[in-house]
Amino acid sequence: MGDNKSPSGSPKENPDNDSDANPLAKDDSSLETIVRKFQDSMSLKKHKFWETQPVGQFKEVGDSSLPEGPIEPPTPLSEVKQEPYNLPTAYEWTTCDMDSEETCLEVYNLLKNNYVEDDENMFRFNYSKEFLRWALRPPSYFRSWHIGVCAKSSKKLVAFITGVPARIRVRDEVVRMAEINFLCVHKKLRSKRLAPVMIKEVTRRVHLENIWQAAYTAGVVLPTPITTCQYWHRSLNPKKLIDVGFSRLGARMTMSRTIKLYKLPDSPVTPGFRKMELRDVPAVTRLLRNYLSQFVVAPDFDEDDVEHWLLPSENVVDSYLVESPETHEITDFCSFYTLPSSILGNQTYSTLKAAYSYYNVSTKTPLLQLMNDALIVAKQKDYDVFNALDVMQNESFLKELKFGPGDGQLHYYLYNYRIRRELKPSELGLVLL
Numbered sequence: 198m199g200d201n202k203s204p205s206g207s208p209k210e211n212p213d214n215d216s217d218a219n220p221l222a223k224d225d226s227s228l229e230t231i232v233r234k235f236q237d238s239m240s241l242k243k244h245k246f247w248e249t250q251p252v253g254q255f256k257e258v259g260d261s262s263l264p265e266g267p268i269e270p271p272t273p274l275s276e277v278k279q280e281p282y283n284l285p286t287a288y289e290w291t292t293c294d295m296d297s298e299e300t301c302l303e304v305y306n307l308l309k310n311n312y313v314e315d316d317e318n319m320f321r322f323n324y325s326k327e328f329l330r331w332a333l334r335p336p337s338y339f340r341s342w343h344i345g346v347c348a349k350s351s352k353k354l355v356a357f358i359t360g361v362p363a364r365i366r367v368r369d370e371v372v373r374m375a376e377i378n379f380l381c382v383h384k385k386l387r388s389k390r391l392a393p394v395m396i397k398e399v400t401r402r403v404h405l406e407n408i409w410q411a412a413y414t415a416g417v418v419l420p421t422p423i424t425t426c427q428y429w430h431r432s433l434n435p436k437k438l439i440d441v442g443f444s445r446l447g448a449r450m451t452m453s454r455t456i457k458l459y460k461l462p463d464s465p466v467t468p469g470f471r472k473m474e475l476r477d478v479p480a481v482t483r484l485l486r487n488y489l490s491q492f493v494v495a496p497d498f499d500e501d502d503v504e505h506w507l508l509p510s511e512n513v514v515d516s517y518l519v520e521s522p523e524t525h526e527i528t529d530f531c532s533f534y535t536l537p538s539s540i541l542g543n544q545t546y547s548t549l550k551a552a553y554s555y556y557n558v559s560t561k562t563p564l565l566q567l568m569n570d571a572l573i574v575a576k577q578k579d580y581d582v583f584n585a586l587d588v589m590q591n592e593s594f595l596k597e598l599k600f601g602p603g604d605g606q607l608h609y610y611l612y613n614y615r616i617r618r619e620l621k622p623s624e625l626g627l628v629l630l
């Protein structure tokens with residue numbers, strides 16, 4: 198749920214990338230980690246909770262006789278459980294009003310201190326308050342889907358899960374779904390089976406709105422991914438990335454050669470490249486709808502969605518387009534969102550400023566050139582790294598633009614919707630935050 202999400206999926210480059218890496222440099226592979234990784238990779242783990250849910254099960258993989266589509270039919274709304282699920286007695290449900298500065302700050306702090314870390318606990322996602330407000334209040338959002346758990350005595354927020362409504366197309370069906378994100382349990386309350394209760398509660402509240410499907414991502418393997426993607430990272434500030442342990446100096450590389458390798462022009466090179474504005478919403482919507490139609494799973498964006506998700510918002514989402522200097526036609530589009538990570542325990546630096554590739558469309562400007570311009574503006578804006586998944590057509594530019602593979606995987610899931618066969622990342626047209 199959310200992206201770059203592994204406990205193993207870091208905002209971090211894969212050290213194995215470096216063929217001369219010293220295997221003894223860091224021995225962080227406890228037996229437990231090795232066993233977990235092995236079980237994950239073999240899908241051998243029992244999933245006491247997920248085995249009870251309407252999701253593709255591991256034992257069904259490869260069974261092409263099962264039909265594509267909803268696993269369970271909707272139940273009449275009157276049969277949906279009317280009361281919240283029970284929590285351990287010391288805790289109670291709370292609906293988080295993200296309009297409230299105070300509540301937003303509580304959510305921000307819970308995530309800042311307890312949300313996703315990389316395998317080696319060097320970085321932790323630090324979603325900003327503005328970002329959380331943007332991510333959680335798209336058109337027609339439901340406040341009841343912003344769910345907190347707090348201690349009865351102190352009212353302190355200790356866990357969180359959210360949903361937002363979306364229309365997602367799977368092949369030629371447009372399905373109303375919830376996008377589930379920001380599942381977080383305070384570090385001190387882990388492994389007490391609180392997460393399944395939270396997932397059931399958000400599911401119940403989604404059902405109350407007559408919505409029966411959901412989409413989510415996780416760094417962990419659960420039954421059963423529709424596809425598994427990889428993060429790639431493009432250094433913009435290599436010195437800082439190396440200093441904080443995000444990346445390593447390559448074999449036979451010096452710092453000055455590395456800095457030179459990643460150097461970019463001062464400003465974008467494509468004539469007509471400019472920031473997206475409100476007046477561009479209709480053209481961008483047309484461009485994007487047409488582009489996304491080629492993928493097996495993709496959002497079904499209308500103009501309201503595009504205005505919300507893609508109109509630039511300072512330190513949240515950046516969007517640029519190419520307006521033909523001759524015809525004034527909008528021919529290409531690129532975007533990225535801002536998700537910093539806290540750097541844990543570094544004397545010099547506290548935050549890694551990361552841009553995440555979002556939706557990109559090229560019709561006239563080659564995608565490679567468009568994305569190079571995106572890197573240039575990200576560098577101008579002082580981002581340290583530009584991240585991208587291998588979804589959509591991203592593979593076509595990653596290597597050439599000097600992205601390196603990350604060390605974790607991001608698995609995409611659908612709830613109560615079966616897909617006939619696993620997809621390739623390039624068949625996926627969906628980016629979750």
Ligand SMILES: CC(C)(COP(=O)(O)OP(=O)(O)OC[C@H]1O[C@@H](n2cnc3c(N)ncnc32)[C@H](O)[C@@H]1OP(=O)(O)O)[C@@H](O)C(=O)NCCC(=O)NCCS
Nearest residue numbers: 198244245246247312313381382387388389390391392415
């Ligand atoms: C993810 C998190 C909420 C799980 O809580 P927990 O205390 O570790 O686990 P619990 O004992 O409550 O629940 C375990 C169940 O939740 C499932 N689970 C764990 N992480 C999950 C995830 N990201 N998405 C869905 N289910 C998940 C487990 O698979 C297990 O179910 P199973 O027995 O069917 O396999 C918690 O570890 C956390 O806050 N981690 C940091 C933030 C994070 O990684 N969030 C998820 C982002 S995708």
